[in-house]
Amino acid sequence: MRDEAGFRTFVEANGSTLLHAARLMTGDHHRGEDLVQAALTKVYLKWDRIDTPLAYARRALVTSAIDASRRRWWGERPTEDVPDLAGADATTGSDERDQLRRMLRELPPKERAVIVLRYYCDQSELDTAETLGMPVGTVKSTCARALARLRVDATTTSGGAA
């Protein structure tokens, strides 16, 4: 790799966001770390060939998270009693936020990915569609369905972040 300094700068600038997004997508502290390391390893190996490393990293993250959720041993089973998040980043805020985070973990992987990309990574519907490799209409409908499950007042969500 020719520009290792560039990669280090990229990780310093985006590592924490990607790590937190991975934790949100997997619903697990350690699996999130594994996921982001795998995604950043892919970025590192292709660093000289990719134009938009952040978009590439997000796509790798989402794809890996959804693929992993399809595997039997990583299969997620809805449960009545959702355990607390492990680690220091476990929910410590208000009850509402706590409940939102729990409900997020109960969403199907694709809906969860849409919510994380739209409301944590602040991606537009178009960028979210590109990252997930799905039409914008599907992103809209998936997002609306996820927000309904989260019982979030979606009146202000139509425009989306830039």
Next chain:
Amino acid sequence: MSPSEEQLRAALREGEGPGLDAGVIASRAESWRREHRARRTRLLASAAAAVVVAGIGIGTGLVLANDSTTKTASTSGGNADSTYGSGTGSSAGQVPATASGASCAQSLGPPAATTKSSAGSLVTQPSDSVLLCGYRKGTRALMIRDGRPVALTLGGAQASQVVYALEHAGEQAVPHNCPTTLENAGLVAVLVGSDPPITIDLGCSRTLYTDTVIKYGWQPPAFVETFLGTVAGG
């Protein structure tokens, strides 16, 4: 509960931790790359070894198959081709033989003084192997060229064609002008199965005879002409 979009964003941002160590990821990626390269090298080496082993196996198989074919041809008189290459004998020291075991005699005895009939048949039984041996007309000795008997083993369809030509030779000699150079042409003994040898005089009348039967005007198939030319040329 009906939280707003802002509450959702806040909930998602809650618990953000410190960043990642780029060095750890870089070293992990380099390690992965090294393993990947080593694995690919091992795979290529295995594939190359497999190709070499397969090549040796195929080569050995072909050699063995070739040996087997050669042995079959030499014992059964071959199929469509001459076993002894343009009719000039077998390998050194080896006397050509048919499938039935008949081989070229070192010399032909003098013609029997018995009365020969042209009504009989020269070939009494079918055979898929025919051996033609070249002899000198004067001494009636087996021709040797380059240390090998001048002989031609035929099998399959070629043997059948030779037998057919023997069976369809004429019953009467047809007189015609003949160059003197052909008068002393060689003799050919044809061995068909376990029948007595048929002697063919390659002179102008192309006489064929055994001790009891005589025929004339043998018209051999084209593929034995080279061999006959060798015998006739001495």
